Amino acid sequence: xxxxVNLPGLGKWFRLAACLGAMAFLAIPSMQAVAGVDLPKLExxxxxxxxxDEDYIRRHHPDLLKxxxxxxxxxxIRTTKYSLKKCVECHAGSKTGSVASSRQDFCVACHxxxxxxLDCWDCHATKPGKPPVKQAVQPAQPVVSPLMPSNGGSQ
Amino acid sequence: xxxxxxxxxxxxxxxxxxxxxxxxxxxxxxxxxxxxFYGVAHSRAPEEGASSKQRWGMLxxxxxxxxxxxxxxxxxxxENGLSGKTGPQxxxxxxxxxxxxxxxxxxxxxxxxxxxxENPPCVDVCPTxxxxxxxxxxxxxxxxxxxxxRYCMMACPxxxxxxxxxxxxxxxxxxxxxxxxxxxCTFCVQRVDRGEKPACVEAxxxxxxKAMIFGDLKDPESEVNKALKSASSIEVRADLAxxxxxxxxxx
Numbered sequence: 001x002x003x004x005v006n007l008p009g010l011g012k013w014f015r016l017a018a019c020l021g022a023m024a025f026l027a028i029p030s031m032q033a034v035a036g037v038d039l040p041k042l043e044x045x046x047x048x049x050x051x052x053d054e055d056y057i058r059r060h061h062p063d064l065l066k067x068x069x070x071x072x073x074x075x076x077i078r079t080t081k082y083s084l085k086k087c088v089e090c091h092a093g094s095k096t097g098s099v100a101s102s103r104q105d106f107c108v109a110c111h112x113x114x115x116x117x118l119d120c121w122d123c124h125a126t127k128p129g130k131p132p133v134k135q136a137v138q139p140a141q142p143v144v145s146p147l148m149p150s151n152g153g154s155q
Numbered sequence: 156x157x158x159x160x161x162x163x164x165x166x167x168x169x170x171x172x173x174x175x176x177x178x179x180x181x182x183x184x185x186x187x188x189x190x191x192f193y194g195v196a197h198s199r200a201p202e203e204g205a206s207s208k209q210r211w212g213m214l215x216x217x218x219x220x221x222x223x224x225x226x227x228x229x230x231x232x233x234e235n236g237l238s239g240k241t242g243p244q245x246x247x248x249x250x251x252x253x254x255x256x257x258x259x260x261x262x263x264x265x266x267x268x269x270x271x272x273e274n275p276p277c278v279d280v281c282p283t284x285x286x287x288x289x290x291x292x293x294x295x296x297x298x299x300x301x302x303x304x305r306y307c308m309m310a311c312p313x314x315x316x317x318x319x320x321x322x323x324x325x326x327x328x329x330x331x332x333x334x335x336x337x338x339x340c341t342f343c344v345q346r347v348d349r350g351e352k353p354a355c356v357e358a359x360x361x362x363x364x365k366a367m368i369f370g371d372l373k374d375p376e377s378e379v380n381k382a383l384k385s386a387s388s389i390e391v392r393a394d395l396a397x398x399x400x401x402x403x404x405x406x
Contacts, residue, residue: 076204076289088328124326125326127325
């Protein structure tokens with residue numbers, strides 16, 4: 001090997017070819033990997049268009065939702081334009097009826113591609129409409145409360 | 156000289172009188188629609204938000220509250236997606252309580268929930284600002300900010316707050332709830348913002364007991380205000396000077 005490299009002319013071309021070969025060899029699997037990750041295919045929501053320009057929503061929806069949640073939660077402003085509930089109503093998937101039940105559902109499709117964890121759905125409903133009423137457990141017999149001693153004021 | 160001064164004084168006085176009259180007229184005209192607007196403020200526009208011109212409150216007549224009736228509790232559970240279980244780790248936003256006069260044996264039944272205090276101890280102790288009072292007096296927990304430390308549960312004299320211990324599923328879209336947060340009665344804020352009554356009050360009315368009256372404490376014409384004016388009512392633990400939004404009659 002050392003002899004080959006030491007030969008003038010041949011060594012230079014050999015090294016160049018080896019380098020190119022190595023680069024090509026390394027590039028093949030990585031190109032395959034790039035080709036393997038498709039952009040998320042999103043199901044079209046109900047209605048003709050989103051509440052705002054789609055590129056704007058794509059980039060700014062976290063801020064819009066965060067701003068709106070504080071307006072609603074703290075001030076009681078209940079406009080529907082940037083409401084999470086309205087997003088769910090339009091974008092619930094046709095198969096699951098949800099925005100976050102499967103990898104194909106609207107929110108999860110993009111967020112798993114981007115590798116961003118979502119915790120909205122720990123609390124918020126992923127499906128529009130009221131869930132079916134659970135069979136409520138009959139409340140237990142009330143206990144005599146220690147809150148208010150009604151014994152004429154004396155303990 | 157003195158005559159002219161007098162006349163000028165008179166004209167000034169008349170000017171002032173005219174000005175006052177005109178002012179009163181203008182005030183009357185502008186006040187008219189304002190008063191009208193205040194009267195219909197119950198179903199406000201969605202973009203308007205909660206206002207400190209209102210304070211939501213409730214009067215509970217314990218003499219009308221049905222012994223053994225749990226309709227308010229069941230309605231609350233259905234509206235807010237609670238399980239209805241009453242174990243130590245289950246959420247209870249409203250509970251029926253029986254109180255007994257130990258001398259006479261007289262037993263009364265009443266619903267107990269968040270009293271929506273004007274000076275809420277839960278808001279005082281919250282380290283993150285999650286426990287908050289809205290402009291219209293409704294005390295809420297902002298779950299986005301709540302870290303689940305449960306100081307508010309310890310501070311509340313009414314045992315009104317619950318902690319969610321387990322992951323939840325199939326929440327009501329209007330009532331987001333989740334593990335790791337404290338929660339309590341919201342006066343059904345989602346209904347109140349639409350101009351409706353809380354679920355418990357509606358259930359009590361449907362049952363025919365009509366033991367709970369909900370309304371605006373700052374509106375002199377509201378049903379709750381008239382009821383409060385006409386009969387004696389008390390705050391529970393009035394000694395704490397919290398000025399509760401929920402008051403009781405007949406205990």
